[in-house]
Amino acid sequence: MVLLEKTVDVSRVVQFEEWEKLAKENIDHNAFTYIQSGAGREETLRSNEEDFRKIKLIPRYLKDVSNVCLKTNILGETLPYPFMIAPVGMQGIAHRDGELATARAANALKVPFIASTVTTYSLEEIAAELPDTIKWFQLYWSGDWEITASFLHRAEKAGYSAIVVTVDTPLLGWREKDLTNGYSPLKVGKGAGNYFSDPVFLQRLKRSPQEDSTAAAEEMIKLVLEPKLTWDDIRFIREYTSLPIIIKGILHPEDAKQALNYGVDGIVVSNHGGRQLDGAISSIEALPAIVEEIQNKIPVLLDSGIRSGADAVKALTLGADAVCLGRPFVYGLAAAGQEGVSQVLQNFIQDLKVTKSLT
Numbered sequence: 001m002v003l004l005e006k007t008v009d010v011s012r013v014v015q016f017e018e019w020e021k022l023a024k025e026n027i028d029h030n031a032f033t034y035i036q037s038g039a040g041r042e043e044t045l046r047s048n049e050e051d052f053r054k055i056k057l058i059p060r061y062l063k064d065v066s067n068v069c070l071k072t073n074i075l076g077e078t079l080p081y082p083f084m085i086a087p088v089g090m091q092g093i094a095h096r097d098g099e100l101a102t103a104r105a106a107n108a109l110k111v112p113f114i115a116s117t118v119t120t121y122s123l124e125e126i127a128a129e130l131p132d133t134i135k136w137f138q139l140y141w142s143g144d145w146e147i148t149a150s151f152l153h154r155a156e157k158a159g160y161s162a163i164v165v166t167v168d169t170p171l172l173g174w175r176e177k178d179l180t181n182g183y184s185p186l187k188v189g190k191g192a193g194n195y196f197s198d199p200v201f202l203q204r205l206k207r208s209p210q211e212d213s214t215a216a217a218e219e220m221i222k223l224v225l226e227p228k229l230t231w232d233d234i235r236f237i238r239e240y241t242s243l244p245i246i247i248k249g250i251l252h253p254e255d256a257k258q259a260l261n262y263g264v265d266g267i268v269v270s271n272h273g274g275r276q277l278d279g280a281i282s283s284i285e286a287l288p289a290i291v292e293e294i295q296n297k298i299p300v301l302l303d304s305g306i307r308s309g310a311d312a313v314k315a316l317t318l319g320a321d322a323v324c325l326g327r328p329f330v331y332g333l334a335a336a337g338q339e340g341v342s343q344v345l346q347n348f349i350q351d352l353k354v355t356k357s358l359t
C-alpha cells in the first residue's frame with residue numbers, strides 16, 4: 001500500500017466534496033475506496049445524505065442570537081460543541097499518524113474522541129494524545145471473553161470514560177467495492193494496534209506478530225467480530241466494567257426500548273455510514289421514533305450522513321443530544337493529517353454557530 005501524502009494547504013478547504021477529492025488524490029486507491037464506499041448497492045449510503053436534504057428548517061427571527069450557546073451535556077460532562085469523533089478503525093490507511101493525528105486535532109478543540117477497537121495505534125497511545133478532552137472506547141465485542149475483558153480493563157486504566165458497544169456488525173457488511181479490490185486494511189495490519197499489544201491475545205498466538213505478522217493478523221480477524229452475541233451478553237460487559245455503556249447501531253424503536261430494559265447509559269442512532277446493512281433506514285429518518293421511545297431517559301447520539309452544520313442542527317432539532325462525525329474528518333486526515341482534521345472540525349463548529357444563529 002502506498003501513502004502518497006502530498007502536502008496540501010487546507011486553510012481554505014470548506015466543502016465536504018472538496019475534502020473527499022483531496023483525500024482521493026492523496027492516498028492509495030483501495031484505501032480511499034474502503035473509506036468512501038458502502039455496503040451492497042450503496043442505497044443506505046446515499047439515503048443518509050439524501051434524507052437530510054428532505055428535511056427543511058423553518059427559522060424564527062428577532063431572538064437575540066449575539067451569543068449562541070453550542071454546549072451540550074452527555075453523561076454528566078459538558079461538551080463545548082455537540083460534535084464527537086465517531087469510532088473509525090484503521091486510520092493508518094489515511095495517514096501514517098492515523099488516530100494520533102486525529103486525537104491531537106480533537107484534543108486541541110476539546111472535541112470528544114471515540115477510539116475504535118481496530119485502531120492502527122493502541123488505545124493507550126491514543127489516550128496519551130487526549131489529556132484535555134473526553135475519550136470513549138468503542139468495543140468490537142470479541143467472542144473471546146478474555147480478550148474482551150482485557151480490552152475493557154485496558155480502556156478503563158487508560159482513562160476512557162465510557163464503552164461504546166457497536167451492535168450492527170455481528171459480521172462485516174457485503175462491501176462490493178472492497179471485495180472487487182480484494183482489499184482489507186486488517187489483512188495488512190492497519191487495525192492491529194490493540195490486538196498486537198494485548199497480553200491475552202499474544203498468549204493465543206503460536207508465533208509473535210514480529211515473527212509472523214500475516215498469521216497474527218489472520219488470528220485477529222477470526223476474533224474481532226462475534227455473530228452469536230445477544231442482548232443478554234450486555235451483562236458480561238456490566239460485570240467487567242463500571243464505565244457507562246453506550247450501544248451504537250440502533251435503528252429500531254424496539255431496540256431502543258431493549259437498550260432501556262438492559263439499563264444501558266446511552267445509544268447512537270447509526271447505520272454505520274451505510275457500510276453494514278444496505279437498504280437500512282437512514283439514521284435521520286430513524287431518529288424521531290427512537291427519541292420518542294427514549295423519552296430523554298438516556299442520551300441519544302446520531303451519526304451517518306452528517307456533512308454540514310445544517311445537518312447537525314436538523315439532528316439536534318429532532319432530538320439528538322450530539323452527532324458523531326465520520327467520513328468528513330477521515331478525509332481531512334487523508335488530505336493533511338492533524339491539520340486537515342483540525343480544519344474540518346473548525347469548519348463544522350463555525351458552520352454550526354452560523355446555522356444555529358440563523359434558525
Ligand SMILES: Cc1cc2nc3c(=O)[nH]c(=O)nc-3n(C[C@H](O)[C@H](O)[C@H](O)COP(=O)(O)O)c2cc1C
Binds near residue numbers: 035326328
Ligand atoms: C473507514 C471507516 C472505518 C470505520 N470503523 C468503525 C469502527 O471501527 N467501529 C465502529 O463502530 N464504526 C466504524 N465506522 C463507522 C463510523 O463510526 C460511523 O458510524 C460512520 O462513519 C458514520 O457515517 P458517515 O461517515 O457517512 O457520516 C467506520 C467508518 C469508516 C468510514
Ligand SMILES: CCCCCCC(=O)C(=O)O
Binds near residue numbers: 169172186272275
Ligand atoms: C473484521 C472486522 C472489521 C472491522 C471493520 C471496521 C469497520 O467498522 C468499518 O470498516 O466500517
